[in-house]
Amino acid sequence: MPSYLPASIEPKWQAHWVSNKIFKTVTDTSKPKYYILDMFPYPSGSGLHVGHPEGYTATDILARYKRMAGFNVLHPMGWDAFGLPAEQFAIQTGTHPRVTTETNINNFRRQIQSLGFSYDWDREVDTTDPHYYKWTQWIFLLLYGTWYDAQAKKGRPIAELPIPAETAAAGDNAIREYTDSKRLAFQAEIPVNWCATLGTVLANEEVIDGKSERGNHPVVRIPLKQWQLRITEYAERLIDDLDMVEWPDSVKKMQREWIGKSEGAEVDFTAELPSGGREALRVFTTRPDTLFGATYMVLSPEHQLVDALTTAPQKDAVATYRELTSRKSDLERTDLAKTKTGVFTGSFAINPVSGGKIPIWIADYVLSGYGTGAIMAVPAHDERDFEFAKTFDLPIITVVKPTDAWLAKTGSTLDALTEAYSETGEVIHSGDFNGLDSLVCKAKITEWLAARGLGKKRINYKLRDWLFSRQRYWGEPFPLLHELDEAGNPTGRIEPLEVTDLPLMLPKLEDYKPSGRPEPPLGKATEWATVKKNGKTYRRELNTMPQWAGSCWYYLRYIDPKNPNAFLDPAEENRWMPVDLYVGGAEHAVLHLLYSRFWHKVLFDRGHVSQAEPFQKLVNQGMILGEMEYTGFKDSNAWVSAKDVEFDGGTPRLKKGQKEIEKVTLTEELIEKKGEFFVLREKPEIRVDSRAYKMSKSRGNVINPDDVVEQFGADSLRLYEMFMGPLEATKPWSMRGVEGVFRFLGRVWRLFIEDRAEAVALSPAVTNDPADKETLRLLHKTIQKVTDDLDGMRFNTAISAMMEYANHLTPMATKPKEALEPFVLILAPFAPHLAEELWSLLGQTKTLAYEPWPKADPALLVADSIEIPVQIAGKVRARITVPAGLSQEALQAAALADPKVQAQLEGKTIKKAIIVPDKMVNLVIG
């Protein structure tokens, strides 16, 4: 019974592709190259999720299309396999993360292969493989051996670092310390994000609203000596080079905002110390034009000068406040964002332009890590300062004249603002600078300050250096040795390993448990950690690298994955880079993409890669939600309308009184749409909630690709994921939708195969007869549409076009091969198993993977006659059938000859006729 049975054809072709290495990529310079990349997955224990194959299918379709279109295609896959879950599992069960990781990778590979993707499996990489992380460590050493030359705007070898004369004179230790302070990888004692639950510190990018991005655990700030990467040196280039790449504007914007460039000035105020001395107090401002309006200053509670500035009577208050804020987590600080807090130090400073004496406060709304950790407060023109000034009754001086409209709107007067005016305008109350426009004034005041040595132009970035060490086991060890003195204490001298010593393998451990304190578990491997070399004793660096390290450069290793001598061959790099198309989730818009761009630029500066940017074009696939859910609500067994309920998918509560109520999952038969809302069919006054939710284990709405493949086959899963809607859109899953595309594939199958025959064989209806004109026209129209849609990544509409063509062929008594063969070829990227099967049934012996892509013949695209609407006063009143390509005059004549048109025009005059050839006729009547 030869009906369409994916289970009997898909494994066969998958085995064929893998065992014959059909998709092995060999560099072939006679063809143009195309490097198409997926963001490689973290192989989790729960296996593939239908979200993964969405992007993978899109890239696979394009990879197969490009191969047929004559490109030399590189399309690899691998594993981002370092990371917490395997380690947590090890803590719970004692299973080595290596074992868990391997199991998970095998499962992921099996699942991915069961979907028929055309990856070159000979290029698979695994970030936890020592052959791979050898080169991750090597790149770390490169960062360690590089300094940033701000003049040349370029990373250079550390050996080329100019040593200032006085440093050189101070001896070897001074030179070493100076050099270490310039490296792109450096150690510093800074307040870090410590997550006790995860037992590790986290980068700023990994902390969201004071909680860990992974797992949502609380994060507190503690000072710790940690490895950092000097990504801030590349801030400017990371912004500027975004202009070179074709990425979604939203992603570029997010990166720009994350880097957060702001131009302004550094200004020195003179603080009068209670001890009698004076000290320069430096602030950063983007609005030097409002300097005359600075009525007080604020230091962050952590600022170095706080102790020196605090007067005796304020001592207790300041100490209490600092104590309070230091114990606050970031979360609490943001929670309290609504009300401003702060304490007066008791001291004053002199405003450098007005000479006025202004009070110095401390407050936690000023961040220690940004700018200079101190601000001049201009309450009239800064919202936060305004709020603070109102809270503590500090003076407010307007120095930029608001527009009359603004004053009227906010109910303010020049001397009594109701809110801060943060726009630009005419400068007032500012001595010699009065009357200038803010923008001009900005430059003038900065010049004035610079001339007197009181300030200068300055650019600041929100971006911080990248905290690069983690107190975990399952990550790349740092290839560094700390020299110890005889007493076993670090001398501060660091010895990098030689390339020949790499990879530095992770030691075996019995106990992976984090201590709850920031001491890395690698410390437990005492034998591994201690190294004797050249008569000296060293302790290995015990931190490991964060998960991002391996994913920062994997796209390069794919190009030359087995190379034992280099991270990749420069000739191959030159051939394949940049990545032409990179597809992945929007959640990596900042983290991964920013980090890998940074590494790439360092590699570029040091001459190891040929391109400044790694990813030419980026596309984010949208999220796939679970099936649509309809929910009704009941309070003590009585229905409650959704309009009276607060509900976000969890526990429903009454809007009035917040009482918890019951939710009832409803089937479609029980509800109907009434106006804008769904209501109960039985009780139409009761509205119900309808939504699709993010897939999650706890909701129980996760779709497992294995189940879909088992029921409908890989081709149906692939086709459905592409047919759901635009790739970038968020869209809900529907099993019925999968069934729909499965039926389409069944219909395609039956175009070729007699359903009721005994064996799988070409149906007698498939003939060598020539196809009729209409069929040929449709075929070429479909080829054209599918080709255009592939180029524009509009997979959903490409599939509809093929459905229309199949619908045209279905009722035909004979199916000419000339109408079928090209159809199989254009279907192949989407449903490769079915296409290969049909291709071989058509008598072909070779895989169709490298068959030339069909070309639409423009001559065949034109229809003989077309139906054209005739509008009268903008409304369609008739349709006329005319030969294609008629001139405007002829079209108008044809329209006027139509009896319906004549009836409509009875007694009216035509004022104007708009005629679009082959499209429409619009007659405007008087």
Add this chain to the structure above:
RNA sequence: GCCGAAGUGGCGGAAUGGCAGACGCGAUGGACUCAAAAUCCAUUGUCCUCAACGGCGUGUGGGUUCGAGUCCCACCUUCGGCACCA
């Protein structure tokens, strides 16, 4: 609060400023069948009790245009991102 994206049938969605709703799902009717499944055919935005090259219809209100889902202005809703960065 700020920034961005999106609002089109019962549902997913389609439409270079030119016939709104392609294609698919669902639904209804029919054919095949002893029956069912599968398949095939037809209908399916809505209202006027039926039909119409009738009216209405792309979140709401305005505007530009011969013509607006598409362009402009204002607003509403949903989803993402940012949120004391001076």
